[in-house]
Amino acid sequence: MKAYDVAAIRAQFPILTRPWEPPLIYLDNAASTQQPACVIEAVADYHRGQHANIHRAVHRLSQTATLLYEQARERVARFINAQEPAECIFTRGTTESINLVAASWGRANLKPGDEILLSTLEHHSNIVPWQMVAEATGAHIRVISIDDSGELDLDAFRRLLSKRTRILAITQVSNALGTVNPVAELIAEAHAAGALVLIDGAQWVAHGPTDVQALDADFYVFSGHKLYGPTGIGVLYGKRRWLESMSPYQGGGDMIERVSFEQTLYADLPNRFEAGTPHIAGAIGLGVAIDWLSGIGFAAISAHEEGLVGAAVTRLAEVPGLVIQGRPRQRAGVVSWVMVDPPIATLDIGAALDLRGICIRTGHHCCQPLMDRLGISSTARASFALYNQLAEVEALAAALQEIREKAIRGPRQAEHRHLGGFFEDAGETPALPETPIAFPPASAGSVQAAADGIIEEFDLLPDWPARYQYLIDLGERLPPMPEPLKTEANTVRGCQSQVWLVARLRPGTVDIVEFLADSDVALVRGLIALLLRLYVGQRAQEIIGFDIRSFFNRLGLDQHLSLSRRNGLEAMVARLHEFARTLGR
Numbered sequence: 001m002k003a004y005d006v007a008a009i010r011a012q013f014p015i016l017t018r019p020w021e022p023p024l025i026y027l028d029n030a031a032s033t034q035q036p037a038c039v040i041e042a043v044a045d046y047h048r049g050q051h052a053n054i055h056r057a058v059h060r061l062s063q064t065a066t067l068l069y070e071q072a073r074e075r076v077a078r079f080i081n082a083q084e085p086a087e088c089i090f091t092r093g094t095t096e097s098i099n100l101v102a103a104s105w106g107r108a109n110l111k112p113g114d115e116i117l118l119s120t121l122e123h124h125s126n127i128v129p130w131q132m133v134a135e136a137t138g139a140h141i142r143v144i145s146i147d148d149s150g151e152l153d154l155d156a157f158r159r160l161l162s163k164r165t166r167i168l169a170i171t172q173v174s175n176a177l178g179t180v181n182p183v184a185e186l187i188a189e190a191h192a193a194g195a196l197v198l199i200d201g202a203q204w205v206a207h208g209p210t211d212v213q214a215l216d217a218d219f220y221v222f223s224g225h226k227l228y229g230p231t232g233i234g235v236l237y238g239k240r241r242w243l244e245s246m247s248p249y250q251g252g253g254d255m256i257e258r259v260s261f262e263q264t265l266y267a268d269l270p271n272r273f274e275a276g277t278p279h280i281a282g283a284i285g286l287g288v289a290i291d292w293l294s295g296i297g298f299a300a301i302s303a304h305e306e307g308l309v310g311a312a313v314t315r316l317a318e319v320p321g322l323v324i325q326g327r328p329r330q331r332a333g334v335v336s337w338v339m340v341d342p343p344i345a346t347l348d349i350g351a352a353l354d355l356r357g358i359c360i361r362t363g364h365h366c367c368q369p370l371m372d373r374l375g376i377s378s379t380a381r382a383s384f385a386l387y388n389q390l391a392e393v394e395a396l397a398a399a400l401q402e403i404r405e406k407a408i409r410g411p412r413q414a415e416h417r418h419l420g421g422f423f424e425d426a427g428e429t430p431a432l433p434e435t436p437i438a439f440p441p442a443s444a445g446s447v448q449a450a451a452d453g454i455i456e457e458f459d460l461l462p463d464w465p466a467r468y469q470y471l472i473d474l475g476e477r478l479p480p481m482p483e484p485l486k487t488e489a490n491t492v493r494g495c496q497s498q499v500w501l502v503a504r505l506r507p508g509t510v511d512i513v514e515f516l517a518d519s520d521v522a523l524v525r526g527l528i529a530l531l532l533r534l535y536v537g538q539r540a541q542e543i544i545g546f547d548i549r550s551f552f553n554r555l556g557l558d559q560h561l562s563l564s565r566r567n568g569l570e571a572m573v574a575r576l577h578e579f580a581r582t583l584g585r
């Protein structure tokens with residue numbers, strides 16, 4: 001085996017060779033991988049000179065497009081060692097593949113009392129479709145627990161397995177912890193109990209060889225965009241005898257043999273599951289990605305990636321106060337952690353790493369049941385691909401050390417004197433006996449005037465790091481919410497972080513809104529400070545009428561902080577609007 005040349009691999013990825021400032025360290029590969037030039041070019045070439053609809057015309061373009069599309073299917077079949085290409089259905093991705101099986105196989109085969117076996121490690125994509133079919137059929141979902149190292153409890157698996165088990169749907173690799181499940185063993189035991197098995201291969205296929213026949217998997221699903229291919233394309237592999245027994249998931253063109261208004265004859269595999277015009281370019285791109293990856297070879301890739309992941313576990317464990325989540329014996333691609341001493345919210349870790357050019361993922365990773373099991377709401381996750389290098393692991397560890405030291409030094413003295421004294425006297429509002437809470441004073445003028453003031457200040461800040469620091473500084477000066485107010489009722493739902501908000505009518509007025517809010521995330525505290533400055537002491541009607549989306553776009557925050565559930569801003573605004581509307585009635 002020749003030496004693995006990571007520099008030569010990196011050189012094939014246009015996004016990695018651009019002059020980023022700060023240099024780009026992309027460690028969010030479990031969410032989506034980047035694409036090599038050969039994939040980008042194949043997709044572009046197709047659009048430039050080969051595009052037409054497939055399967056339907058005799059003209060040359062359609063013939064070429066059909067050929068390329070079907071060649072891609074052959075490449076997929078070879079890649080996972082399917083018995084024949086027709087067993088490989090192109091879908092939009094893992095999510096659609098699982099939904100297809102749950103809806104088509106599940107609705108036809110499950111009856112009341114039947115059991116669907118899942119595990120605590122599953123992605124929401126491998127939970128929700130089964131819940132939907134369980135609801136529709138009266139089947140039950142049973143869940144295989146994990147132990148403290150983040151591995152499946154095989155005894156629990158064996159206890160749960162019974163004649164009632166109709167299907168085991170389980171991930172090969174946990175996208176949140178990196179645990180590699182012993183799928184061959186699971187499949188053999190499930191088969192012995194008479195159950196079918198669907199393997200979610202989304203986090204495996206880019207990291208090691210897949211042989212669906214050797215595994216004897218009944219269904220195997222994955223996405224192109226985690227395999228160096230395009231988004232919007234994925235695969236459902238199924239054994240011919242199961243796929244043939246299933247009715248189509250969607251009706252339409254290309255999936256029929258003959259249609260009349262009395263009766264429709266469905267097409268043979270794979271077309272019966274590919275209604276409508278598929279993502280032709282995506283399939284072609286995926287085929288090229290697969291060939292490219294196979295050219296490098298999994299022996300070399302796994303050796304390189306295991307080195308990276310091993311180093312990441314070692315180096316991160318050396319950061320004091322950092323706790324790695326899950327210690328599985330076999331791990332693929334992923335390391336997850338939280339900072340507990342001092343506690344730093346994962347969203348703040350993600351934002352602080354982003355300022356240093358390091359892209360990781362923070363949140364629940366679409367695995368809320370797993371987060372519940374771990375007793376946390378989110379983790380910070382670094383995930384590795386074949387183009388990552390040891391220097392990037394070192395940079396991550398060093399950045400985490402630095403972020404921790406900064407947090408220990410404590411809130412720095414705010415440097416932005418021009419912010420004015422908005423929060424300075426916040427604590428001095430006379431406390432009313434019935435509401436012993438100090439609300440910030442009203443800002444002068446209208447919401448628009450407050451917005452203009454903020455925009456003026458933002459325009460003085462040259463770039464995102466400066467604006468980020470400005471928000472952090474604002475957050476540091478936010479008066480903390482008294483602990484007794486941090487109740488369940490005051491918790492804002494739909495945020496990945498802890499956010500509390502209490503709104504009230506200003507005493508002695510009929511429509512003036514006051515509120516307090518707080519969060520365990522420094523960045524969210526900054527957003528709260530902005531909201532307070534905009535809204536406190538304003539009339540309900542003005543708050544409802546103000547276009548906050550445009551305001552955030554105008555601030556130039558939208559690239560970094562979308563008005564989304566990620567940071568809770570949208571949920572806070574919704575709650576304030578709701579409160580303002582009750583005043584209007």
Ligand SMILES: *Cc1c(COP(=O)(O)O)cnc(C)c1O
Pocket residue numbers: 030031092093094095096123125126171173174175200202203223
């Ligand atoms: C990403 C992922 C999914 C969902 O994949 P999509 O491409 O979003 O459909 C499902 N399961 C696992 C384990 C994943 O990592």
